[in-house]
Amino acid sequence: MTVLSGGHTIGQARCDGFRNRIYNETxxxxxxxxxxxxxxxxxxxxxxxxxxxxxPNRFDNAYFSxxxxxxxxxxSSSLGKGF
Known part of the structure; x- marks a missing residue:
């Protein structure tokens, strides 16, 4: 799970993919x-x-932080904090 999630340390997201989270989640x-x-x-x-x-152009631990x-x-519910 960590390795799959870590792939998100590089790149960008489209607005339609995260809009709900930034407007509706607490x-x-x-x-x-x-x-x-x-x-x-x-x-x-x-x-x-x-x-x-x-x-976004470097593989490091910034995403996890x-x-x-x-x-x-x-x-990530695997963090135990409901993120």
Whole structure:
């Protein structure tokens, strides 16, 4: 699971793939959600991109750090925190 999830440390996500999380979920860092709303409006802009981690072109642990801190487009119930 960790290896599969780690593949998300590189790349970008489309707005239509994370819109619901940044507008409707509560288990996300509020500042992160607000920042991402700037490039992903509540409607439209489906193809707008946002980096999956702070270093989207490098394989490192930034994605995992973001995931634990609630600064991620994705959730991982395996962390035991409901992310």
């Amino acid at each position: 288990n996300i860092d509020a500042n992160f959600a607000t920042t991402r709303r700037g490039s992903c409006p509540a409607s439209g802009g489906d193809g707008n991109l946002a980096p999956l981690a702070s270093s 973001a995931l634990v801190g609630g600064n991620s487009f994705f959730r």
